[in-house]
Amino acid sequence: xxxxxxxxxxxxxxxxxxxxxEMPARYWRHLPEAQLLPGLVRDAAxxxxxxxxxxxxxxxxxxxxxPAVLPSPGSSADSLDALRAQAAGCRxxxxxxxATQVVFGQGPAxxxxxxxxxxxxxxxxx
Numbered sequence: 001x002x003x004x005x006x007x008x009x010x011x012x013x014x015x016x017x018x019x020x021x022e023m024p025a026r027y028w029r030h031l032p033e034a035q036l037l038p039g040l041v042r043d044a045a046x047x048x049x050x051x052x053x054x055x056x057x058x059x060x061x062x063x064x065x066x067p068a069v070l071p072s073p074g075s076s077a078d079s080l081d082a083l084r085a086q087a088a089g090c091r092x093x094x095x096x097x098x099a100t101q102v103v104f105g106q107g108p109a110x111x112x113x114x115x116x117x118x119x120x121x122x123x124x125x126x
Contacts, residue, residue: 005033009042012051080109 019037028034087102 001032002036006036006040009036009040009049011040014041016041061064082103 023031028037084102084104087104090096090102
């Protein structure tokens with residue numbers, strides 16, 4: 001906890017008067033992070049100056065790696081039932097990992113238009 005507390009302590013927002021008002025020193029003996037406070041308060045001005053002097057850095061963007069080519073769909077299904085069976089066993093992308101089952105909608109099998117909607121909620125397909 002103390003390591004975490006020290007890492008989230010923001011010296012630029014230090015207001016010791018408000019801190020003592022909200023967390024009086026008489027309660028510090030019950031708080032494991034209280035033993036860090038004197039050092040954090042003492043070093044706050046130096047840490048703020050260090051942050052100010054440090055050159056700005058652009059944020060790191062995490063770009064997901066995607067395959068350059070989509071996996072082949074395998075054999076084509078010649079009926080809705082065959083497609084349902086294929087989809088039930090499909091593992092070509094990670095969408096199947098948290099799913100409990102494939103859920104097909106309703107409607108005529110020979111429809112000229114197919115609408116694909118959002119996945120069912122967390123219990124709708126159980």
